[in-house]
Amino acid sequence: MVVDSGYRACVVGLGSMGMGAALSCLRAGIPTSGIDLSEARRDQFAAAGAEGVGASIADLEGEFDAILVLVVNAAQARAVLLGEGGAAGRIRAGGVAIVSCTQSAEDAKALAADLEAMGVQMLDAPVSGGAAKAEAGQMTVMASGSKAAFAAAGPLLEAVAGKVYTIGTDIGLGAMVKVIHQLLAGVHIAAGAEAMAMAARAGIPLDTMYDVVTNAAGNSWMFENRMKHVVDGDYTPLSAVDIFVKDLGLVTETGRSLKFPLPLASTAFAMFQSASNMGFGGEDDSAVIKTFSGIDLPKKEG
Template sequence: MNTVGLIGLGAMGAGIAHTLRSHGYEVHVCDVRPGVADAFVTQGGVAHANPADVAAACAVVVSVVVNAAQTEAVLFGEHGAAAAMKPGSTFVMCSTVDPNWSVALEQRLNDAGIHYIDAPISGGAAKAASGQMTVMSAAKPEAYAAAGAVLDAMAGKVYRLGDSAGAGSKVKIINQLLAGVHIAAAAEAMALGLREGVDAAALYEVITNSAGNSWMFENRMAHVLAADYTPLSAVDIFVKDLGLVLDTARASKFPLPLASTAHQMFMQASTTGFAKEDDSAVIKIFPGIELPKGKTA
């Protein structure tokens, strides 16, 4: 019962693996990038070559990959986890996906005798590593009975939002609507300040202590001040996530003017050449400004 599998050791997955280890779990991992899983062995984990090998060793498998396509590959691709999972095992899906896709996946796995938890996550790499991230979950009671303890171990807050898949993914994309709009608005505000000749560090200090602050302004504009666009969360993540938001709203003809504008801003940043940079690089679409250069040696 103290063994858990984790597939995907990116910024969030690596933090979750560390947190589960700190809670006494033997964590079995794999990652498509050569050497990444092996590096986790030095922290006390167990490395495997592929998802099937992880699934064969664990009754609970947590997937922390980017999107639905990667999740499909984890489950049903070559050496996929689904065929190796024993009846009664549980698959925990932590990606941001179309809620309808998540509903369909639950049925597909249930038909194979596998429990499923729709469990998107939020909070960033630091909170994942410290066990303080948020899980927005929805699952059948038997799935929670089988893997609820793993969810509680890997996160500071676990919300149980429904007794079948879909609600977790719906709440996550609503969160992403706000996150994307807040980043875009933060970038716009900082860009205006730069255009008007305001000292960037002073502006950051004032805003983060005033009513206009947001978690995203405080977090992402610190990246801009440091001129550090290392992709903890890349521009293209919000091209994808805000696209999912708009697809969901479009299906019910619901207007989302702010999300639409933010999506266009991330699209522009992506096509201008900043797709793989940190999402704060959306500020680079604004003309006529000189961005901070960070600290010099």
């Protein structure tokens, strides 16, 4: 669908998800600008046909109907939108800030309240799916917000998402669903690592173990995606250990605020913290397997 109105979009954060979303917007015919601190990423997006690129909103001109914020955490989202020369001031009347970082429901509510005080509406809209789905304009979006916010976000969401879940109207519900989703994602990576470590200890070839599990009822999306890195001995970070230190930290903090026990998430959180403490925080999150001692893991070939 080519949008022939004057709809203008801006994507803040041209990481693996943000770049995919931004390119999907261009493909859908939406004039789209991009903001990132990395010059290489700005150049990449400019070459792809961006309306504009910049290191901050100050480098761009005019107002936007939708600003999609795909940064790492709540603090960055707040800084980008409400900091000095914040991007929120460049959202057109009736436009929307689509906040897609993984954050707590409390942080999402606080941000929405401060945006509302400026007359800007927010969509609480975390995403999942990985870089490949983002690239294809097929992200999964789990969103909450007012009907008006959904309407203002509509053309952009249609461009970037394969599936948009409307969790409800209350800001915070989208964030909560994403936090609970990350509980599963994090536990599944850690469980995959635990199982593969046990296989290594028991003398089972890891490529065989991987084949069996991915063809049986013990499989998970994360096992299939991340344990391949272990089989290949390649810990180049696609998503780093410290991302799950952050996300499982959010999960366990949310559990504490609900006074709700989360035995598996708490255990997996400790495993990722151990991995980070051992110096693997910047490696691929599958490196959580390196917390298990006394096993030989495959080494990268070549």
